[in-house]
Amino acid sequence: MSAFPPPMPAAAKAGWWSRNWKWCVPVLAVVVLASFLAFIAGLMTLIFGAMKSSEPYRHAxxxxxxxxxxxxxxxxxxxxxxxxxxxxxxxGPSGEAELAIPLDGGKTDGTLFVVAEKRAGEWHYETLAVNVDDGERIVLEADNDGPASP
Structure with a gap:
């Protein structure tokens, strides 16, 4: 009989997740957050791009x-x-637009307000005015009857 006990079985090697979770969890969180922010930015760019390419926006x-x-x-x-x-x-031939467009000028800023309705394929502007930040209001056009001139 031997005085030495039998050898202990080798300890199981820890898995990849056990060894790397401390850096993997923050990296995954950053990737998920960055993906979410990129999605929101893309969605906002798409929406604002559609508004800025519209006829009421360009006309105003x-x-x-x-x-x-x-x-x-x-x-x-x-x-x-x-x-x-x-x-x-x-x-198609009908539509409506209500926009508030911020304006940046050399001296001061303002907001361009547009209220328009599209009837029979033509935009008619009910309100087209600029509110200057100092309180002044400048009416550009009041078109309730005829089509808008480009």
Whole structure:
């Protein structure tokens, strides 16, 4: 009989997750958060891109940038802000738009308000006005009867 006990079986080697969870969990959390933020940014870019390519937006910006009173109040250059607010619904020959477009001028800022309705394929503007940050309101166009001029 031997004085030595039999050898102990080798301890099972820890799995990959047991060895690496301390760095894997934060990396996964960052990847999930970055993916979520990228999705939200892409969605916002798509929505604002659709608004900025619409006829009411382009017409209103062209009118505001060409209007002498707006240029005098805001200064040059007049650039649209990034965060357009409102709604735009267009389906074939009908639609409606209610937009608030931030304007950045050389002297001060303002907001361009657009309320329009599309009837028989033509946009009719009920409200097209700029509110300057100092409280002044400049009405660009009141078009209730005829089609809008580009």
């Amino acid at each position: 910006m062209a009118r505001a940038q060409a209007d002498a009173a707006v240029v005098a109040a805001l200064g040059t250059p007049i650039k649209p802000g990034w965060f357009v607010q409102g709604s735009l619904n267009s389906s």
